[in-house]
Amino acid sequence: MKNLIVNELIKWIKRPSFYVMSGILVLLSIIGVVLTIMVGPMMDGMNSSNEEQLNWRETLEQENQYLESSIIDGDERETGHLERQLAINEHRLEHNMEPSSKTSVWSYIDENLGLTSLITLFVVIIAGGMIASEFTWGTIKLLMIRPISRSKILVAKYLSVLVFMVIFLAIFFITSFITGAIAFGFDSTPFLLYLNGEVYEVYPLLFLLLKLGLQSIGIVMFATIAFMISSVFRNNSLAIGISLFLLFTGTQITALVSMKFEWAKYSPFANIHFQTFLDGMPMVAGVNFWFSVVMFFIYFVILHVVSFLTFVKRDIAA
Template sequence: MLSLFANENMKLYRRPRTWILIALMAAIVLLTGVLMKGHEQPTPANWKQALIVQNQQLRQEAAGGGRHLAIFGHGAAQLEVQIQTNDYAISHNVPPQQPTGWSFSNQVEQEAVGVLLTVFVAIIAGDIVAGEFTGGTIKLLLTRAQTRSRILLSKYLAVLLFSIVLMAVTLGVSLLVGGGLFGFTGASAPYIYMSATGHVAQMNMIAYLFANYGFNSISLLMTVTIAFMISTIFRSSSIAIALSIVSLFIGNTIVRVLSTYSWDKYILFANTNLAQYFFNGPAISGMTLTFSVVVLAVYFIVMNGLSWYIFRKRDVALT
């Protein structure tokens, strides 16, 4: 099994394509950093004064019951988050808009390359089985003294490893670029947020960074699984890559469009973002973490089961 895994990795990393994707990712992170540095606004001298004034207004608002924000549910808590964030900035003498290595790494993942990460992984996952069929080399794999299940598993594991590598590269490069451009200060600054229950909570900036990547890796895993399944079933890299990327982009839209139906919450894409149970609360009320984890597990097992079943039964090129 280990040698099959070694084979898959050899095939993956001996291709320029794989390295181009990794290098492209690093380059985009770097470019984002340089652009951000270039557009950095100088902090106004009276920023502290401005925050104090803002906090006074926010407190008045809160005292008034958060009228304007109440429609969003937890208006008062959201005001409180802003007030506490400002308070921290004032008392520790750090301008709030000033990016740090940590906040850059977070921002770049959430706003710039998070989607790209998934797209790149889908490209690899969509090709790893289908590519063997198009190249004819599947016949080599299936006529040796190895079971089909092991061949398929070794491929799935190789894709997972690639996902981890690409994610680690993104995290590592973004920390280096962020730290280099903006400095490694502010690691101890808390990330203040509204918890799912509507209370103000805070966590360490580094913890938040890893939480962020961790939650994203869940949806990444699901995209990998979709791409891998389509790759196995249709034996076409382009269909697998295209469909999995499309699903990534329209998944959330579908969930929103179908929100009037009660079964909306059983759609895979309504559940891929587990962060909603920790920050800000779920998009569809009534959903719980356990519910989503169970739904994800069911999708995961069904999709992988389908890949496995079809791969094992497949007649290879009957002509």
């Protein structure tokens, strides 16, 4: 199994597209630092003008009054986010924790986590072509003549997709950490995590790894969907095209449908954004963490069963 995974990794690492993807992640991390440095003084000027009128405690107290009234009038989806912000503000006031206005390596990485959507795109492209490309290029026949079961080949290909996901996440995190540390330095101020009605002070690195881990769950689901499509369709371009279409439209369509139909919460795209639970804003109202966990594993198993049956049972054309 190990040799099969290594073989799949070597095949993709030799392609120029892998280095283009990696280079884009590094470049965007550097560009992000430049933009933050340019925008930082403007934001500091706005904050200083506000501080001349109110100190941070008065600002939070006024914000809490607004949050309390908004919770009463808000809808179900917004209430969780408002309660989270209210609890965090009260924790700051109680423990005299002034919100940090300075950019540090941790806050920079936190803001930079939006790049994981780009990582999802890269992983979907790889997963979408993992099996279909073998048929397009005719290398599937060379793969099948080996004394290795099809199930092992399928597992090796899927695991190699997950390895590429880890590689891209590592490139993103390490590059963002290095550039952020050089540009902004470190800050020991803890991040505040709202969980089950309680506010916890968490070391910044642990908090960021938690957010990154939750976001990677969504990447795994999109990769699994693309991998299943790759096993069903023999055309490389078609498999990648359908995978990208679902990536760009699946979540948006689910969000629109959920405005009128409650059953939208059973969509796979409604149960892959686990990081939203940290913000108290699930994508679909009525969805909680454990509901999403159950739905995630159901779809995860179904997609792999379809992939297995399609790849293992299908005849290879001569």
